[in-house]
Amino acid sequence: MDEDLLSRMTVREATHGDYQAVMNMASLDTFRDGFDYLPAKFHGFVDDHDTVFLLVELDGEVVFLDVQALRDGGESFAPRTMRMAKTLQGRGFSKTFTSATRIRSVAKFIEMSGQQPKTLHVLRDTERHDLKRLDNDLPFKTKSVINIMYFCWDATPIKDQLSDAQMSLPALVPYQPNEIHRLLPPAFSAAVLSEGLFLVDWDPYKLSEPNMKKLVEAGCYILVDSNVPAAKSLSFGGSYMTPRGRVYHIDIHCKDEALCKAHITNHVMNACSLFTGMITFCVMVTEKELKDVVVTFCVQYLHFKHLPHDHAYTHDELDFENFWMAKPVSKAKY
Template sequence: MKLEVAFTLDSGPNADAELEFMVASEKEFEEIMAMSEGIYGGMDYLPSRYHSWIKEPDRTVVLVKKDGEVIGLQSVCIVDGGETALMEGLRVAPWERGKGVARVLQQFCAELVRQRHPGVKVARLTRDDKLGPKDFLKYRVITKQAILLMKFNARDFSLRLRDIVAALRGSNRLPPALLLEKSEVPAVVLDPVFIRKVLPGQTIIQDWQPFQPLASNLALLLKKELRWMVDSRADPLVATVCSPPFPIPKGQDWVYLNVDVFGQDFSRIQSQLLAHLQNRIQTLEGNVMCELFLVPELWEAMAQFCTCVLKVELAKDYTEQYLLEYDI
């Protein structure tokens, strides 16, 4: 379906081109996947989310076409009780990069939000690339997290993980790691003290998606098969959220696992990470890319723990995830 929005195309290489903006549908899936080949180092989440995204009532997946061919995509999801537009999945076809397509697509999506969702005040997005001077003029940095990406073979890791956990428990080095029932999550996550002291930037960042700690957002998150863990139900210092594994384009037997960490107590983070890995590894075969998000100050210690104790390989050096915001 073509999107009709009053919009003036900025000057640039595509200013005189016949660009069309469309709502994504099932029929464009293969074309989009072909355009996205190799994106995010083989860890693209879109193949696993595309079919559900195009059915979500508060989300519009916008395509830009040139001469009938898809050359770009960005998703717009309305969250935070209708006050925030979450921008996700931005990509441009390799042969159109460097021509301003991403900028035009972002401008179009912002105008789409203004005209269709007048209650939206800001747009938010997450990025893992380095920010330049122009970015700081455009965006407000809400918070940043360190990214630790490790990889391992599920079967090999499963065999040694059991012994690692047993040894740490035997030395009394593992604080409690409590799995929350879905019904218990709101009381913990929506507590004002938890929001202020534990959440990074007072924001729930789950698998690259930022949400304000609101009941409406939590209702969305609780529909997912997430595992929420804390060190204490009454007064948690650390909470972690682990997403279900999903296949990634890196290879036929590769899956991606995401663990978001809230809090700064290293031993409690270790304990919860091990509990998540023990649970998820039971159903996995093949190879795993596991991405952990935590405060930057703990990256080096966690990297040493993963390589020296867990005996897994780091897939890349230190990088950061930025939560950015700009006015609509």
């Protein structure tokens, strides 16, 4: 590392008072095509006891942020977002900043949970080759490929059409704690999930009762089908404001076409009951075969406008425990 750079650099935890400095730095109008969740989630990141939100200052100015979340009681962690000031992009600072914040994050995670995380989960845009170069020397394994599609729609009209769709599609029920017995059996995970992992608003979780409880308490709208003894589908929904307006994310885990349509319809109905005006629906599917099903259903049946912002991501996993054995965590000096 450049010693001059290190002498000018400070790594610290973000506070609520950093909001404006972070917004000024974070490229809100271009990140995720303008559908940036950071303004809506900033204060939640600061307050979340399972999240480490770090800032890098260079000569006293915020130039980099790194948000990491602890998962599964300390067994794993996952990045929430990283940003760097535009003036420093392309100048070789990324690895220096990332290394500094990652060491600090892992040390904090050990302090929080009493153990070193065993696994690192990362979602990586298949088109962002610049980000892959940051860690192309790490032995990541791809667990799955997910597709995310964007549609916009005015929530006020056409509610009758949604009701008609509900009547012709499989029945779904809002998740209740007693439904966990239909999700935990291996029959569900083996058939629907990638090694027992699911994704909610870009974030990976292990299917467990504590994780489901946490998502319920966070206000996530969760739907499951009525099949017994094991369910065949699961979905998660939620909403936040972005610079381009309201986004409602729909994260669908299933392989059945009719169930996929049912989850979309029920989440759109929920969005209509909560909001008026234009909504952008961000629909995620973990089955490649369902991508065309979603587009056809949303455009031809629901008459949504398909936006040109679709992305494919790989869900990659690193055996962090073995990788880090040769690199023991020391106290950060920044």
